[in-house]
Amino acid sequence: GKEGVLIKGSNYLEALSQTKTVVFDKTGTLTQGVFEVSAVHHSPMAQEKLLEYAALAECASSHPISKSLQKAAGGALDRSRVTDIQEHSGRGVTAVVDGVAVAAGNGKLMEELGVAWHECHSVGTIVHIRDSHIAVNGEYAGHIVISDVEKPHSRDAIAALKAAGVTKTVMLTGDIQKVADYVARDLGVDEVRAELLPADKVERVEELLKAEPEGAKLAFVGDGINDAPVLSRADIGIAMGAMGSDAAIEAADVVLMDDDPMKIAKAIKISRKCIRIVHENIVFSLGVKLLCLL
Ligand code: ADP
Numbered sequence: 257g258k259e260g261v262l263i264k265g266s267n268y269l270e271a272l273s274q275t276k277t278v279v280f281d282k283t284g285t286l287t288q289g290v291f292e293v294s295a296v297h298h299s300p301m302a303q304e305k306l307l308e309y310a311a312l313a314e315c316a317s318s319h320p321i322s323k324s325l326q327k328a329a330g331g332a333l334d335r336s337r338v339t340d341i342q343e344h345s346g347r348g349v350t351a352v353v354d355g356v357a358v359a360a361g362n363g364k365l366m367e368e369l370g371v372a373w374h375e376c377h378s379v380g381t382i383v384h385i386r387d388s389h390i391a392v393n394g395e396y397a398g399h400i401v402i403s404d405v406e407k408p409h410s411r412d413a414i415a416a417l418k419a420a421g422v423t424k425t426v427m428l429t430g431d432i433q434k435v436a437d438y439v440a441r442d443l444g445v446d447e448v449r450a451e452l453l454p455a456d457k458v459e460r461v462e463e464l465l466k467a468e469p470e471g472a473k474l475a476f477v478g479d480g481i482n483d484a485p486v487l488s489r490a491d492i493g494i495a496m497g498a499m500g501s502d503a504a505i506e507a508a509d510v511v512l513m514d515d516d517p518m519k520i521a522k523a524i525k526i527s528r529k530c531i532r533i534v535h536e537n538i539v540f541s542l543g544v545k546l547l548c549l550l
């Protein structure tokens with residue numbers, strides 16, 4: 257309704273009122289998912305050229321990192337220069353740009369391709385680039401450091417959940433440990449797991465579900481990009497409605513129309529109030545019947 261929260265059924269209203277654990281995805285959920293390029297390191301190529309190759313390789317992906325690199329490259333990208341695009345979920349993309357095999361992604365992707373990559377000392381999400389043209393450094397063409405910012409309400413949202421009786425908050429992310437630790441500490445999230453592939457996120461949520469006490473419910477909040485399977489696995493799947501993918505909105509039980517994580521505590525409070533009113537009505541109608549009988 258006017259709160260901007262869509263709940264797809266009364267059973268989820270009841271489950272929400274019993275939520276004890278809230279698990280979050282990072283990118284696009286607790287952070288805005290709008291990355292800015294902050295540096296280019298270890299590249300024998302000109303910075304603009306590296307960005308252009310990365311953006312071209314990323315031209316067909318709807319991942320927030322791809323969108324941000326496309327924007328950073330500026331101007332229109334000539335997609336006819338790109339073929340053989342392949343998305344590697346939770347790792348990055350590979351494509352052929354101007355006839356050259358290009359890869360843009362994390363350390364895992366580079367390892368799979370056998371590219372020797374360099375660790376980065378900056379705190380940020382790192383996109384390593386492989387360009388099969390580069391003779392120096394083997395095929396490694398350097399990395400782009402990109403940074404995302406926390407949503408303005410994320411910290412308050414975590415605090416509000418605790419005030420509403422949620423006992424455990426967890427963040428799961430495919431991003432590197434350094435970034436994950438920084439965000440989790442800054443927001444006051446209790447537990448953090450990083451460098452997870454989409455299947456690892458499902459496994460982790462299953463472990464958390466097993467650890468839940470009887471009657472307690474677990475909610476997962478995500479944007480559907482690389483986390484749609486977890487959205488359906490959790491007791492309550494909560495999706496970001498504005499920035500999130502259609503798959504997320506489809507898989508979710510609750511949709512936050514304006515992507516504001518503050519709305520989760522609000523939804524829990526509203527659900528408790530509704531359940532209480534329902535119980536009061538039952539007691540009241542039973543009472544009336546009893547009086548009539550007497
Ligand atoms: P999160 O769990 O934070 O939402 P994802 O699971 O979507 O992150 O992605 C995990 C990691 O995989 C990213 O931090 C990034 O290193 C890499 N990655 C995923 N998709 C892309 C892409 N299209 N381009 C470059 N890197 C990507």
Ligand code: MG
Nearest residue numbers: 281283481482
């Ligand atoms: Mg994500």
